[in-house]
Amino acid sequence: QKEVEQNSGPLSVPEGAIASLNCTYSDRGSQSFFWYRQYSGKSPELIMSIYSNGDKEDGRFTAQLNKASQYVSLLIRDSQPSDSATYLCAVKRNQGGKLIFGQGTELSVKP
């Protein structure tokens, strides 16, 4: 079982719709979770971090964490073509503080 798993996609949504991205992790003791966006050929950029169960909102983005289910999700409201990218879920290992990434979900927002 991979440490961090995501659906690879591609996920295609129309402009203005809600995009839902999901991630599961295997280490029940993990405490810190991150969502990154990566455009082709570029380095990842941080969208949000979440540490507590529940929802965390930042503009059009909402991260959801359920530690009991070992599940993290990212919702993008009012999706725009500029949101088309690969979204990476990352989990911080308790030991050593290493950030482990899922395989990423490719999102395509169609005008």
Added chain:
Amino acid sequence: GAVVSQHPSWVICKSGTSVKIECRSLDFQATTMFWYRQFPKQSLMLMATSNEGSKATYEQGVEKDKFLINHASLTLSTLTVTSAHPEDSSFYICSAYGAGGGGASYGYTFGSGTRLTVV
């Protein structure tokens, strides 16, 4: 905000030669540097972790004699790919974790990446 400068952004080298990639934290002290490799259409794979002044810790399956990491100061870490071969062609990204003035804590700050092509 925290910035990590990574150079070069791209490099082409001949098979058998060595290539050095540098990552500098510009306005904070990078106590820990993580090095990742990313093949096309794949995710970031952690290669190694280095703490300033200590030997790097390599992930399973990563050859430490091939990928030399130096973290001699709190603002500079380097990755040297020795005797590079075409299969080493990849996107290499560093990520710094550290602190700045006034006790500010910086999370994971990524460099802009280095595209290595070995011919």
